[in-house]
Structures are given as structure tokens and as C-alpha cells.
Amino acid sequence: MEELSWGGILARIFIQLGPVWISLIVLFTVSMTYKRRLGLYGKLFDSTIGMIGFALVMFWVFVGVFGGPLDMLVTHDPLSQVSGMKNKIPGTPMRGAEEGEYAWFLLGGDNLARDVFSRLIKGAWVVVQIAPIATLFAFMVGITLGLPAGYYGGRLDTVLSFLANLILAFPVILLFYLLVTPEIVLTGIPNYMALFLFVFPLVFVCILLNSRYYTQPKVRTPLLIGVLGGLGWLYLSLVSTDGSVVATPTYSIPGIPAFLDLFDIDPGILVVFVSVVFVNSPTVFRIVRGLALDIKTRDYVAAAQTRGEGPWYIMLWEILPNARGPLIVDFCLRIGYTTILLGTLGFFGLGLESESPDWGSTINAGRRLLALYPHAAIAPALALLTLVLGLNLLADGLREESLRD
Amino acid sequence: MGLFILRRLGVMILTALCLTFVVFWLTNLYPNLEKLAKTQGNFRMSDEAVESYLGKNGYLQPMPVKFGQWLGVLPGWTVESEGVTTGKCFGADTPEDERRSFCGVLQGDWGFSTVFKDEVGTIVSTRLGLTGKLMFFVMLVMVPMALIVGVLAGMREGSKLDRSLSTFSIASTATPEYVSGVIFIAVFASSAFGLKWFKGSATSAMESVSFENFTLPVVTIALYGMGYIARMTRASMTEVMTAQYIRTARLKGVKFSDIVLKHALRNALIAPFTVIMLQFPWLLNGVVIVETLFNYKGFGWLLVQAASNNDIELLLAVSVVSVIVVLVTQLISDIGYVYLNPRIRIA
Numbered sequence: 047m048e049e050l051s052w053g054g055i056l057a058r059i060f061i062q063l064g065p066v067w068i069s070l071i072v073l074f075t076v077s078m079t080y081k082r083r084l085g086l087y088g089k090l091f092d093s094t095i096g097m098i099g100f101a102l103v104m105f106w107v108f109v110g111v112f113g114g115p116l117d118m119l120v121t122h123d124p125l126s127q128v129s130g131m132k133n134k135i136p137g138t139p140m141r142g143a144e145e146g147e148y149a150w151f152l153l154g155g156d157n158l159a160r161d162v163f164s165r166l167i168k169g170a171w172v173v174v175q176i177a178p179i180a181t182l183f184a185f186m187v188g189i190t191l192g193l194p195a196g197y198y199g200g201r202l203d204t205v206l207s208f209l210a211n212l213i214l215a216f217p218v219i220l221l222f223y224l225l226v227t228p229e230i231v232l233t234g235i236p237n238y239m240a241l242f243l244f245v246f247p248l249v250f251v252c253i254l255l256n257s258r259y260y261t262q263p264k265v266r267t268p269l270l271i272g273v274l275g276g277l278g279w280l281y282l283s284l285v286s287t288d289g290s291v292v293a294t295p296t297y298s299i300p301g302i303p304a305f306l307d308l309f310d311i312d313p314g315i316l317v318v319f320v321s322v323v324f325v326n327s328p329t330v331f332r333i334v335r336g337l338a339l340d341i342k343t344r345d346y347v348a349a350a351q352t353r354g355e356g357p358w359y360i361m362l363w364e365i366l367p368n369a370r371g372p373l374i375v376d377f378c379l380r381i382g383y384t385t386i387l388l389g390t391l392g393f394f395g396l397g398l399e400s401e402s403p404d405w406g407s408t409i410n411a412g413r414r415l416l417a418l419y420p421h422a423a424i425a426p427a428l429a430l431l432t433l434v435l436g437l438n439l440l441a442d443g444l445r446e447e448s449l450r451d
Numbered sequence: 452m453g454l455f456i457l458r459r460l461g462v463m464i465l466t467a468l469c470l471t472f473v474v475f476w477l478t479n480l481y482p483n484l485e486k487l488a489k490t491q492g493n494f495r496m497s498d499e500a501v502e503s504y505l506g507k508n509g510y511l512q513p514m515p516v517k518f519g520q521w522l523g524v525l526p527g528w529t530v531e532s533e534g535v536t537t538g539k540c541f542g543a544d545t546p547e548d549e550r551r552s553f554c555g556v557l558q559g560d561w562g563f564s565t566v567f568k569d570e571v572g573t574i575v576s577t578r579l580g581l582t583g584k585l586m587f588f589v590m591l592v593m594v595p596m597a598l599i600v601g602v603l604a605g606m607r608e609g610s611k612l613d614r615s616l617s618t619f620s621i622a623s624t625a626t627p628e629y630v631s632g633v634i635f636i637a638v639f640a641s642s643a644f645g646l647k648w649f650k651g652s653a654t655s656a657m658e659s660v661s662f663e664n665f666t667l668p669v670v671t672i673a674l675y676g677m678g679y680i681a682r683m684t685r686a687s688m689t690e691v692m693t694a695q696y697i698r699t700a701r702l703k704g705v706k707f708s709d710i711v712l713k714h715a716l717r718n719a720l721i722a723p724f725t726v727i728m729l730q731f732p733w734l735l736n737g738v739v740i741v742e743t744l745f746n747y748k749g750f751g752w753l754l755v756q757a758a759s760n761n762d763i764e765l766l767l768a769v770s771v772v773s774v775i776v777v778l779v780t781q782l783i784s785d786i787g788y789v790y791l792n793p794r795i796r797i798a
Contacts, residue, residue, distance in 0.1 A: 095618070208462070212469055215777045217732065219739045220770055223758035224474065229482035386627045393629045393740065394755070409629055413636075413744060417651050420637030420644075427630040435625040442621060 050137030050150055059152055059163070062119055066108040073104060086374070089447040096443015102436025106170050106429070114171025121148035122161040124168040124403045131155035133419045136162075156408070156422040157415055165403040166425050172404040173433065176315065177384040180322045181377060184384075186247040187323065188330025193361040195331070196338025207335070210328035218325055219390065225321045226396040236317045237292040240285050243323050248277050257359040283308040318397035322387050326380060333376055337369040344368070371448040375441045382437035389430050405430045456786065463778045467771065474770045475518050478763045484510050487761055491565060506530070509539055521562070521767065523555020556771070562764030566756060571768045574753065579772065581657055582738055582749035585672075588665060589734065593673035593680070594727060600677070601684020602719065606711050608689045617685065623678030628740040632671040636744075639667065653747040668745045672737040676730050680723055687722035691715045721791045728784030732777045 050058065060067075081088035090096045113119045122128070122140075128151075130141035136154040140147065153162040195203040213221075225236065252274060259266035285291050286301025287310050293299075301307075311319075341347065342365060350360050391397050392406020400407060405426035412423025477483075487510075488501045496504070505511050509520075509528035519525030520539060527539030540554035554560040561571035604616035638644050640651035649667050656664040691697065692715055700710050739751035746752075750769070757766040 208466075212466055215466055215732075215774055215781075216470060217735050217739070217754075217770075217773045217777070219736055220474075220754060220758065220773065223755070224477045227483075227761075229486055229761070230477065230480065232482045233480050235477075235480075382625060389627060389629060390736075390740065394743070406629070409633055413629075413633055416633060416636050417641045418643070420633075420641050423633045424637050427633045431626055431630050431634075434627075435622055438621045438625045439618075442617075 049139060050152075052137070055137045055150075055152055058150065062121065062152070062163075063109070065112050065118055066105060069108045069112075070101065070104060074101070086444070086448060089450075090440075090443055093443040093446055095439050096447065099436045099439025099441070099443055102432055103440055106433045106436070107174050109167055110170040110174030113167035114175070119167050120161075120164040121150075121152060122164045124160060124164045125401060127159040128155070128161075129159065131161075132159040133157055133415065133422070134159075135419070136421055153425050154419075154421045156412060157419070158411075162408075162422055162425050165408060166405075166429055168403040169405045169408060169426060170429065170433075172398075172402065173385055173388060173430075176319060176322070176388060177381050180319055181326065181381045181384050183243060183247065183319075183323045184326035184330050184380070185373070185377060186250045187243060187327040189334050189366065190246050190250045190253075191327075192331040192334030193338050193365065194357075196335040197342055197357065197361050197365065199339075203335070206331070210331045213324070213328045214332075218387070219394070221325060222321055222391055222394070222396055225324075226317050226391065231313065231317055232294060234292040234294045236320050237285070239320045239324060240316060241291060243320060243327070244281055244284055248274070248281055251277060253358050254362050257356060257362055260356075279306075280308065282306075284311065287311070287313065314398050314402075318388065318391055321391075321397075322384055325387065326384060330376070330380070333372070334369070337372060338365055341365045341368055375445045375448070378437050378441035378444060382434040382441075385430065385434050385437070452789070455789075456782075459782050459785065463782065466778060467774050470774050471767060471771055472518055474767055475521065476514060478761060478766055479510070479514060479517060483761050483763075487565065487763065490760070507537070519555075521555050521764075523553050523557035523560070525555075526552040527554050561768045564757075564762050564765040566760045566762045566765065571765050574765065575750075575768050575772060578748070578750045578753040581747070582742070582751065584660065585665075585668065585738065585742075585747065585749060586734065588660075588669045589672045589676075592669055593677050596673070597677040597680035597727075598684055598720070598723060601681040601723065602688050602711065602716065604681070605685040605688025605719070606692060606715070608692065613685075617682070620678040620681040620685070623674050624682070625678075626675060628671050628675050628737045629744060631674055632667070632741060632744045635667050635671060651745070653745040657748060668741045668747060671744075672734065672741050675737055676734055679733075680726050680730065683726040684719065684723045688715065688719040691719045694718075721788070724791060725784045725788050728780045728787065731780040735773055735776065 077084065077088065078091055081091045090100060109119065128140060131138065131151055132155055134151060134155040136152065138151050138154060140149055140151055151161050151163070153166065156162055156165070191206055195206045224230065225239075230236065252270065255270055255273060256266065259269060282302045283306075286307060287293070289301060289304045289307070290298040291301035338361070342360075346368075347360055347364055350364050355364075388404065389406035389409065392402075392404050392408070393410045395407065395410055398404055398407055400411070408426040409423050409430075412420075412426075416423055484505055485501055488504045489496050492500065492504055502511075507530055509517070509530065512520075512528060516525060520527050529536055529538035538550065540552065540560075541550040551558075559572070561575070563569075564571050564574055567574055600616050600620060604613045604620070607613060635649075636651040639646050639648045641647075648663075650664045651667070653664050653668045655661075656668075697710060697714060700714050701707075705714075735751070738749065739754055741747070742749050742751035743755055750772070753765070754769050754773070756762070757769050
């Protein structure tokens with residue numbers, strides 16, 4: 047078995063990523079065919095920049111989904127160390143490859159003799175999983191607090207804005223260092239923050255539905271009970287681990303029992319998730335507050351007030367839909383920013399375990415040998431670069447297309 | 452205007468107090484103190500030994516009291532054990548009449564670093580000086596580049612030049628420092644590509660700056676900050692270029708280069724000024740990453756050292772400095788904006 051040339055490596059990677067290309071082609075053909083009927087999403091396919099961005103983003107989404115839960119694209123186990131493959135350059139044949147094993151390390155081996163290519167793909171899943179959900183949570187928090195701050199103004203606005211500025215004045219890295227250390231995790235502070243921050247989606251959905259249907263109690267009551275029950279269960283499963291919400295060496299607050307617990311979040315991931323949401327929400331708050339201040343002077347808001355609609359109906363069903371353009375654009379940008387933050391956490395070795403395949407940790411592990419074996423750090427660096435670039439281009443395309451009409 | 456600045460200063464001090472209290476509280480939580488005691492003493496200390504160490508060093512007082520002592524508004528603690536009196540403000544060998552009762556930040560006493568075994572004030576000031584050097588060169592590279600890119604892109608909206616420069620600025624905002632730094636080191640400083648133009652470490656730049664050892668860190672920080680400023684400049688430039696007086700000038704037959712340089716530029720630079728000022732907090736992040744990556748022992752490196760070793764007093768000083776930098780730049784940007792733009796008046 048001989049070493050692969052760069053052409054050979056690229057060709058093999060291309061073949062290995064086959065399912066991703068197929069899904070991308072299917073997605074683009076379907077979307078292009080029906081683009082006139084798809085609203086803003088369809089318009090995206092009129093802008094070249096937006097299409098390039100969308101392709102880059104969806105590439106990593108498909109890589110993450112196929113590689114993560116479906117376990118398809120990877121060539122080797124991302125955690126197992128293969129003797130003799132330490133720091134090997136890309137395209138090195140695997141020593142002692144057995145029947146049925148992939149015969150090469152396509153992107154080489156890292157300093158612990160693990161396959162860089164497989165780790166890259168598993169790392170994509172970590173990002174694709176955490177970044178959009180964390181951004182979504184940050185948006186829920188920002189919207190739920192920003193709308194009343196902008197709409198009511200006054201003392202509420204002063205207090206909330208002061209708090210938001212307080213968090214924004216903190217250097218992000220210092221905040222991470224203060225929140226994401228094992229000692230702080232021991233005190234249970236991240237769990238309290240999770241309890242607080244994760245309740246916002248619940249509150250948001252509850253107010254959203256109640257303000258719309260409160261005139262029809264027959265629809266509202268069963269709907270709210272159903273939705274709140276489902277979301278509440280998800281919330282409790284999310285915040286409680288092993289039957290307790292907060293567990294410190296000295297005391298613990300009981301949550302739902304383990305047999306009702308739908309899923310357990312790894313405590314490391316929970317801390318990372320909470321701190322990323324915490325850092326992002328004040329910025330979203332400021333954007334939503336600014337938009338609400340602007341939109342509440344419009345005529346349709348005055349019309350709704352004259353009609354006698356409640357304040358929450360006006361905020362959530364009059365102001366929010368009209369603020370969607372800038373919010374969608376910012377959502378894309380913010381996923382990119384969250385990806386950068388996740389990478390920063392990994393880069394400083396905070397939160398996730400050191401063997402985790404996420405890109406930031408991999409860059410951190412690879413940077414010590416950068417002068418001699420750069421491939422182990424460059425592969426995840428380029429991956430992160432292309433994903434964030436894709437999100438930025440997508441946001442740019444969306445902004446252009448939403449301004450056009 | 453005077454009242455506006457006064458009010459902003461008041462809010463600023465309140466913010467700084469709140470933030471330092473948060474840092475103080477988080478660093479003084481019991482698990483952190485326990486770790487501190489074990490790193491200062493030995494790692495196999497019993498719980499009682501930890502308790503007595505913490506008690507002897509005044510760590511077990513209530514949180515607000517400790518915070519007051521750190522600030523210098525409450526008298527420092529004193530402990531008497533076996534006939535020897537020690538306190539926050541003096542050692543056992545200080546003569547009786549030289550012992551002060553107050554020693555906090557307000558008295559100019561920032562405390563003692565447990566990791567570097569030195570006065571916090573001197574450590575922070577030397578490290579800040581080193582980072583100042585880095586920032587000076589970053590600004591020197593970043594600001595003119597960003598303004599040139601922004602103005603060139605914005606003067607003819609939608610042109611080929613605009614498209615390519617805009618894409619370049621998007622790409623630069625999408626490249627965080629730890630990505631561009633890694634790529635730069637790999638391409639320009641590693642043996643794998645064989646270029647070896649620059650050095651992959653900036654440690655020697657602390658003594659003497661040279662083109663070889665300082666280019667990569669400066670460019671790495673400048674690149675990430677540049678894209679955003681360039682985009683803001685572009686936006687404000689395109690807005691100015693559609694204004695009536697520009698059209699008048701064009702119809703009069705003024706040369707295009709004169710329009711851009713003499714008519715448009717001054718008005719187009721108001722918005723970027725604010726943005727440049729507001730970039731400081733982000734640059735601080737970049738500084739931490741780049742100083743870690745290039746092993747340049749400045750302020751960002753100090754932050755990482757203080758935070759990862761829970762060096763409480765050093766960490767507090769570092770956060771006070773960084774919070775003040777952020778707040779002061781916000782204030783300057785607000786005042787500058789009012790000053791530059793006569794249409795905005797703040798009562």
C-alpha cells in the first residue's frame with residue numbers, strides 16, 4: 047500500500063462524502079424548481095452570494111448529520127489510537143489495516159495517532175448540534191425581554207438595558223474562564239443559569255399562544271395544556287440529570303425521576319451551552335429592543351391599540367412579524383458567531399473534554415506542533431472558516447433579497 | 452453636554468462596581484478558595500488544614516466585607532494567632548506604628564499575586580505596556596487598511612471592485628484569530644510549506660520588535676477587526692455617495708477622484724469612527740487569543756494565567772482594567788459621535 051498523492055486524497059475524500067453531494071444536489075434541484083413558491087427562502091436562489099453561502103452551510107449540516115448520528119462518512123473511529131500513525135502526513139496508508147478497514151488516513155494522523163478526517167466529521171456534528179440551538183435559545187431570551195423593554199420603555203427598559211450592558215462590558219473570554227471551570231461547575235451555578243435561561247422558550251411560546259387565542263377559551267385551554275405539558279417535560283428533561291436539577295456535594299434540588307427523563311445532557315456540553323446562550327442574549331436583546339422602539343410608532347400598531355388588543359398581542363403578533371427580516375439575517379450571523387465562540391472555548395480547553403473531536407479543541411491540540419505537523423490543526427481551522435464564511439454569505443444574500451421588495 | 456458626560460460617568464462607575472463584584476463573588480466561591488489553598492499549600496491538604504489556611508488569610512469572612520476590604524472602604528482584616536498579629540495590610544514583621552488599617556484599590560493597593568509572587572500593580576502595568584505595543588501596531592495596520600477598503604468598495608456601489616472587496620471583508624470577519632493565526636503560522640512559519648518568512652512565536656518581540664517576529668500576530672488581530680470596520684465604512688460611503696450634494700458635484704463636472712476625496716470622505720468617516728472605538732472590546736478578545744497562540748506575554752496572556760490559576764487579586768485587577776477599557780471607549784465613541792455629527796444634540 048503506497049502513499050496517496052494530493053489528487054488521490056481529494057478524490058477519495060470526494061467519494062467518501064458521496065451521500066453529502068447527493069443530498070446537496072437533491073436539495074438544490076428541488077429548491078430551484080419550486081423557488082417561486084417558497085417565499086424568502088426561494089428568493090435566496092436568485093442571489094449568487096446567498097447560494098454559495100447556503101451551499102457551504104448545508105454542506106456542513108449534511109456532513110454533521112450523516113457523520114454524527116448516522117455514523118456514515120467516517121473512515122475510522124475518531125477516538126481510537128492506531129499505533130504507528132502518530133503525526134503522519136495526509137494520505138499515509140494505515141499500518142496493519144485489516145480486511146474491511148479503510149486503508150488510509152486521508153488527512154493524516156494527529157499527535158495521539160487518531161484519524162484527522164474522522165475527527166473533523168465528528169466535530170462538525172458537535173457544532174451543527176450546539177450552535178443553532180444555542181442561538182435559538184439566545185433569541186428566545188432576547189425577544190422575550192427585548193420586546194417589552196422597547197414597547198413599554200420607562201423603568202423596565204432602564205433596568206434591562208443596564209443588565210444587558212453589564213454583560214456586554216465583560217470580556218467574553220474572562221466570562222468563559224469564570225463560568226466554565228470545574229470549580230464553578232461544582233457550585234451548581236451553571237445549573238441555576240440553565241434553569242433560568244431555558245425557561246424562556248417556555249414562557250415565549252406560552253405568551254405567544256395565549257395572546258392569540260385568549261378570546262377563544264375552548265381552543266386556548268387544551269392547546270396551552272398540551273403545548274405546555276410537552277415543552278415542560280422537555281424542559282425538565284433538559285435541566286435534570288440523574289433525578290436532580292442541581293446537584294452539588296452538599297445539597298441537591300430534586301428534578302423529575304430518571305425513568306421520566308427523556309435525555310441526559312453531558313454536563314460539559316451543558317455548561318458550554320449555557321455560557322454561549324448567556325453571552326449571546328444581551329446582543330439579541332439590544333437588537334430586538336431597537337426594532338421594537340422603531341416599529342411601535344407605526345400606524346398598524348396604533349390601529350391595533352385602538353382595536354383594544356392587549357400589549358402582548360401587539361408585541362408578538364404585530365411588532366415581531368414585522369421585525370422578522372433583520373432578525374433572520376442576524377440569526378444567520380449569530381450562528382456563525384456562536385460557532386466562533388464554541389471554537390474559542392475549545393481553543394482555551396474550556397468545557398468540553400480534551401478528547402472531544404470538536405474543532406476548537408482539535409485546533410488547540412494541534413497548535414503545539416504547528417511548526418512541524420500543521421495538518422492536524424489546519425483541517426479543523428479551514429472547516430470552521432468555511433462554515434462561518436458560509437453563514438456570513440448566507441446572511442448577506444438574505445439581507446440583499448429581503449431589501450429588494 | 453457636561454451633564455450627559457457626568458451621567459454617563461456615573462453609570463460607568465456603577466457598572467464597573469457591579470462587574471467587579473461579580474468577579475469577586477465568582478472567584479471567592481468556596482471550591483475556588485479550596486483550590487487556591489491547595490495550590491498554595493500542598494495538594495493533599497485535609498479539609499481542616501484548608502479551613503485554617505483560609506481563616507488565617509482572611510478568606511472566610513462574609514463576601515460583602517471582603518469586597519469592602521478589597522475596595523478599601525472597610526479596614527483590612529487582622530488575625531491573632533499564637534501571639535503574632537498578621538493582617539491584610541501588614542506582615543508579622545511590620546512595626547506596630549507603620550501598620551495601616553485601610554489598604555484597598557482606593558488606596559492604590561491592588562494586592563499580591565499568588566502565582567507571580569509580586570505586586571499586582573507592577574505586573575499589570577508591565578503587561579499592559581507590552582499589549583499597548585501590540586495594539587499600537589494593530590491600529591497602525593488595521594485602521595488605514597479598513598478605511599481604504601471600505602471607501603474603495605463604497606464609492607461605486609455594485610461594481611466589480613465593490614463585489615470583490617465586500618467578499619474579502621466578509622471573509623475576514625468570518626475568520627477568527629485562532630483560525631487565521633494557525634493558518635498563517637502553518638503557511639509562513641512552518642517547515643511543512645517551507646516558506647519560513649516569519650517566526651511563529653512573538654516571545655522575542657517583547658524585547659525588541661522586528662518585522663520578522665511581530666508581523667504575524669499584528670496581521671492576525673488586524674484582519675479579524677478589519678472586515679467589520681470596512682463594511683461599516685462601505686455602508687456609510689454608499690449612503691453619502693447617493694446624497695444630493697454629491698450628485699450636484701458630479702453634474703457640475705467635478706472629477707470623480709475629487710468628489711470622493713474632497714466631498715464624500717469627510718462625511719463618510721463619521722460612522723466608522725464610532726465603530727473603531729467599539730471594536731476595542733473585540734480586540735481585547737483577539738489579544739487574548741493571539742497572545743496565547745504566539746506566546747507573547749502581555750495583558751491577554753496575563754488574563755489567561757490569572758484565570759486558570761484562580762489568582763484572585765490579579766484576576767480582579769485584570770478585569771477592572773479590561774472593563775474600564777471597554778466602558779471608556781464606549782464613552783469616547785458616544786462623545787465623539789455627538790462632536791462629529793452636529794445633527795445630534797444631547798440635552
